[in-house]
Each structure stands twice: as C-alpha cells, then as structure tokens.
Amino acid sequence: MAFSEFRPLDEKVLIEYIKATPSLSSKLNNNFDNLTIKEVGDGNLNFVFIVVGSTGSFVIKQALPYIRCIGESWPMTKERAYFEALALREHGGLSPDHVPEVYHFDRTMSLIGMRYLEPPHIILRKGLIAGIEYPLLADHMSDYIARTLFFTSLLYRNTTDHKRAVAEFCGNVELCRLTEQVVFSDPYKISQYNHWTSPYLDSDAEAIREDNALKLEVAELKSLFCERAQALIHGDLHTGSVMVTHDSTQVIDPEFAFYGPMGFDIGAFLGNLILAFFAQDGHADEQNDRKAYKDWILRTIENTWNLFDRKFVALWDTNKDSGDAYLPAIYNNPGLLQLVQKKFIKDLLHDSLGFGAAKMIRRIVGVAHVEDFESIADASKRAGCERRALEIAKLLLKERRKFQGIAEVILAIQQVQ
C-alpha cells in the first residue's frame, strides 16, 4: 500500500503501511505477531513510533506539517523529513558507528524508517541530568563531528560537488528560518514565545534585550549561519539529539541539516554540555554533591574539542591532496600547512564558542528550554543555575576571539561558579 498523499500515522495505519512496505516488513521477517507499537515523540516536532516484533524492530519517524510542541498554529514544512533522511544517509555513510541506519524513506508520507536504538540507549541529556558518566562520549562525538564536517567541506570535496549539494539543501530553508528565529532573533527582542524563570530572571532577560555589544556579535553569527555554506551540518546537535549507552553514541534528528558553518554543530554540542554543567548544582543533594560529575563534564568538553582538533587535522593530513580548498601545489610545504591548519582550527574554536553561547542563551530566555534546568523544581535554585550559565554565555559570545584554546574556556567556566 503506497499512500498517494500525506496522512498522519496512527497505529492502525502504520501496521497496514509496514505490511505493504518490503523494506520494513522484511526487518520483522514478515512476522507481525506480537507486534508492539509505541508513540514516543517527546521532541518538539514529530511523531516517533517504536515498532518491535519478536524477530526485529525499527523506528518510524513522521514529520507533520506543523511544529508539534506548539500545534497547528505554527506550520512547518513536512519536507524536513526529506532533508533529515538525506543527512542521515550522508552522515551515516561517513560515521556509520554513530548514526542509525535508514531502512526506508517515503517522501509523500514524510516518513523515515530507521534502526531502533534499543535500551539501554537513552537520550544523552537525560543521562547528564541523572549524573551518568559516559567514558567514550568525547571520543565518539569528536569522531562523528570531525568526519561529518570534514568530508562534506571543501577540504575534501571539489567545488562542483559542493555547490550541487549546497543547492539541494537550500530547499531546507523553513527549518533554517526556524533556527534564525529561535536562536538569533527571539531572545534579543520581545516575543510571545519567550519565557524564563520569572521573576528571578526578568532583569537578566531584559539585560540581554538591551545589550548592544551582544546584539552586534549575534548579528555576525547570524550572518555566518545564513551565508556560509562550509559543510553539511546536523543543524541541531544538542544533547537531546544524541542517544547513548555506556559503549554506544548515536546521533539522531538531523532535520535541520543544511550547508552551514561548522562551528554551529560543535557549538551546539559544547554549549549544551555547559548548560548541563551549570544545571548540576540544581540536581545536587546530600547524597551527591555532583562535584565529581561536574569535573567529568568539563573534562568531556575539553576532550571533545581536543580530540576533534586532533582527528580533524589528521583527516586533513591524510586527505591533503583532496578537496579544492587548499591545493597541494600551493600548500604542500609542511610549515605552511601547519600554519593554515592552526588558523583554521582557531577560527573554528571562536565560531564554536559564539554559536554555543547563542544556543545557551536561547535555552534560558527563548521559546524552547532544556530539561537540565526545567527539571530543577525549586525556581529560585533553577534561576541561580541559569544566571551563571547566562553569565558565561555572554562572556563567550562577546569575548570569543580572546580564547586561545579550550583550556582557557574551561578556566572561564570554573571561574563563574
């Protein structure tokens, strides 16, 4: 059964659909007995069904023509599923250990069938709130980030392939516009969607709306976001887009994917780790002061960046004859290549700090908040955590170019405590 037009899934429709779709039914060995289907979309945008049979499983994700957490009053193209499937396949090819496999895509139905990340996989953000250490997280995430960004950039690609891919992902403009609004605009103006821990942060939110130096820097980052097609970025790489176990790290939900600045992905991940860091004081209790865990988060931030740096440069060294950006006939001398790489990485650190900080700010005074803070029941305590996060975010955003390396960033975070 192929639907000739879009219809939202429910359990009954979904079973029919699976039976009629070989790429899905084969995953269950065509055995539909004891099938369990559970809708678990706890994100902001989509339906997510977990389908488990006795001999196989998968996840069905369907985009709706509006933003789920707001409702039909905020329409949003369901074509985002197309770009999500494209990005999952592209990034999956580059980093298969850290991206779930796509089994099926149906553009009419805006529907992706993909690997079910079975328990004990949980959303990283929930693990961070629970205070769980993931010893391989920095290693895995630096691997995913380095590979997906390097291989989709002009460091590896030629201009022809790059521009073709850039043009295709220009079609994902509605999701880009959503990011523009919620990250680069709403927090800096009065908006019906903004909220914060009131009244504690009222004056902090107002200070952000009146901070000219901050707005000047946000404008520069927004321009980078809108204009710079550097690599195929995930576009929404917060700790809610990562599923983890002790041994496994899987990046999901790249529906915001497009050719944008590399620093936007790196910043999203590091910025959300910093949010998790500042939320810890709200989760501390007499049994666990979370001090050791905070140190682990800081080490993870530092390791993620440093491992990314090392792996990215290693990919560059290995592939230095590829890509149109730095032709070997010009950049073949070792001293120069090193100079170029150092400059690239330093500029990227500054971009990442800027974007990461912007993502932090929007999670505290914008429309969509993070569970790290929201789960702190005591509003006064929560506001204290959020205020410290805001303080470092403003510093990182405005002064990002002064940081020579990640160690200085860690020091700055420690000083805000």
Added chain:
Amino acid sequence: MAFSEFRPLDEKVLIEYIKATPSLSSKLNNNFDNLTIKEVGDGNLNFVFIVVGSTGSFVIKQALPYIRCIGESWPMTKERAYFEALALREHGGLSPDHVPEVYHFDRTMSLIGMRYLEPPHIILRKGLIAGIEYPLLADHMSDYIARTLFFTSLLYRNTTDHKRAVAEFCGNVELCRLTEQVVFSDPYKISQYNHWTSPYLDSDAEAIREDNALKLEVAELKSLFCERAQALIHGDLHTGSVMVTHDSTQVIDPEFAFYGPMGFDIGAFLGNLILAFFAQDGHADEQNDRKAYKDWILRTIENTWNLFDRKFVALWDTNKDSGDAYLPAIYNNPGLLQLVQKKFIKDLLHDSLGFGAAKMIRRIVGVAHVEDFESIADASKRAGCERRALEIAKLLLKERRKFQGIAEVILAIQQVQ
C-alpha cells in the same frame, strides 16, 4: 527560425536568426536593409556581434563551449550565458541606468540580445590608459554597486527568497571554478598558464609563490569566495567590464555572477583602478607626465568607496524594516543600528581590500593580464610599474584589517610610488 540545438553564429546565420526572432527584428523595425554586422569580441570568452540597421541596433553575445582566448583545449560551459542573462536582468532592474537592457535570451543558443552601447562608449580600461577623466564614474559605479549588492542581500531579502536565488546560481559553478583557479590558485603555484614580464619580475613571481603569510590570507579569501553567499555579485567587475562616456557608465559581462561576498565586486573595481594608477608612469611622456591624472584616479578610488558607503547605508536606513538580517525589533535603536552599520562597512572594506589585492596580483603574475600594463612597450619600464603594484597589493592583502578607512589606503598607495 528557432535552432533546436546550439551552433556557433556567423554573420549569415545571425541574419537568419534575427529575421526569425521578433524581439530582435522589431528592434530594427523589421528593416534589414543596410544592416551592418561586426564581430568585436575582444574579451576572453565569447562572440560579440554589433548589429546596426538604419532604424535600430543591438548587440548579440554568444557563449561558446570553450574559453575563446585559450581555444577549444579549455572547455567552458556555455550555460554561463544563462547566468549572464539572469544577472543582467536582476541587476538591470535594480540599477537600470547602469546596466544595458536585455532584449532577448535563447538558452539553446547561449545567446543574449541586448542594448548596443553606441559610440562614444568605450571600455573604461581603454579610457584610463588614454588618460581620460570621467567625472561621474565614482558616482555611477557607487550607485550600481550599492544597489545591486544591497537589494540582493539579506539586508533587503528574506531568507526564503535568498536561498532560492542562491540555489539557482550554484549552477554557475564552472565559472566560479575558473575564478578560483585564476585568482586564488595559479598565481601562488607553478602553472603553465602563468606569465609575467620576464626576466624582470622572475624573482617577484617566485617571492609570491613562497610567501606563506600571503598564502594564508589568500586561503581565507578563497574560502569567503567559495562559501559566503552574501549577495548576487557581478563576479568580474574589472575596468574592462565597464563601458563609459563622459556622462554614461554601463556595466556589462556579468557571466561570472553568483551569490558571493560583496567585497569581491568592490575589490575588483578598486583593484583595477589601482592597477590603472600604477600603469600611468608607463604611459607618461614629455607632453603629459600623468601626475594630475594619477591624482584623479586616486580621488576616484576614494570617492567610489565613500559614495558607496554613504549610499549603501542610506539604502539600509530607508529599508531597515526589510530583510531578515537585522530585524527592526532587535536593531531598532539608532545607536545600535549605527554601530552595526559601521562594523558591516569596516568588515566590507577589509574584504574589498583583500579581494582587490588578489585581483591585482593575478593580473601581473597570472594567466590574463591587463592592457593597462601590456600596452607599455618598454618591458623594463612596465616591470617597474608592475612591481610597485605588486608591492601595494601584497601590503593590502596581508595588512587589510589595519586600514580604518579608504583615506589610509590612498596614503599607502601614494607611499609606494
């Protein structure tokens, strides 16, 4: 008569074509007596026919599937005519006084029919070599540049329209690759196409190939060129792409048009004026030391930038409620808007200096030179002029961020004399 497939024009085919094409034949009032047709393509890439009848005239430009000045050994998409026609129409709509009207476009034939810029219009570069002052040049060019760049950027457009246009012009990738090669690559490496005034400049050309600091900066500019879709730029705005009379300034040949960094256009124009400035000593003789003319060129550089600055900011002020880049709800306070504009213009000056300098360097040690220097018969004298131009170009490229305004650039140019 519509051709079902591409064929290169000759005079006979062209007459048939005109007769069968109402949008062209009507321009001659369907009067084909006393028609004169002259092929004048002195550029590097195309056929250009001037068609003059007793009651009308136009120009026919046809792109060939190779680069004309090199020959069939350097293939080049004739689709460039499509992008040229698109850009002529888009820029013509924005700056109708300074862009020739398009009467006809035939994609199959890669053929544009457009207004004939009748004598005394000449190529600006030839006017500069002849030492002719154009009192309205700075005013006209600043107008063209400010309007075409402003209205095709996110300062005026919304993201949806912008990304749609960016995607379309990604198709002009072959011409972008040509620029990448001749501007950002070839001059910095050994290339069969490179040449220079040898032996005088042998060591200068070698010094460029071995200048790590220069190559570091060129890489940054190339990345901007390849990745930053800031506005619909002309893409080849040198003084050979401008036709002038005392009262008229017309910008032609935007076949390299695509969404790129604004500074690439501004830099191309200013950089070529600087080349003209340094060429003057080679054209001086006992009758005319060209000193006054050199002052006029410097004033024109200064005025072009300052008028551009003023007009661009005025367009921004007038249209500050338009465009997705700086939303009024955030940037509505006058102090902040001014701060943002000052930063934008300063960054743009630095980009322009960098790109302008890169364009200067490539014209002295790369594949395609400029008549300003080539027409200096005495090789030693020519090399002297070229060396001074190279010196300032390297300075502008490496130290561009230190210049606070155009007046400092003029001073630096004067000091190199």
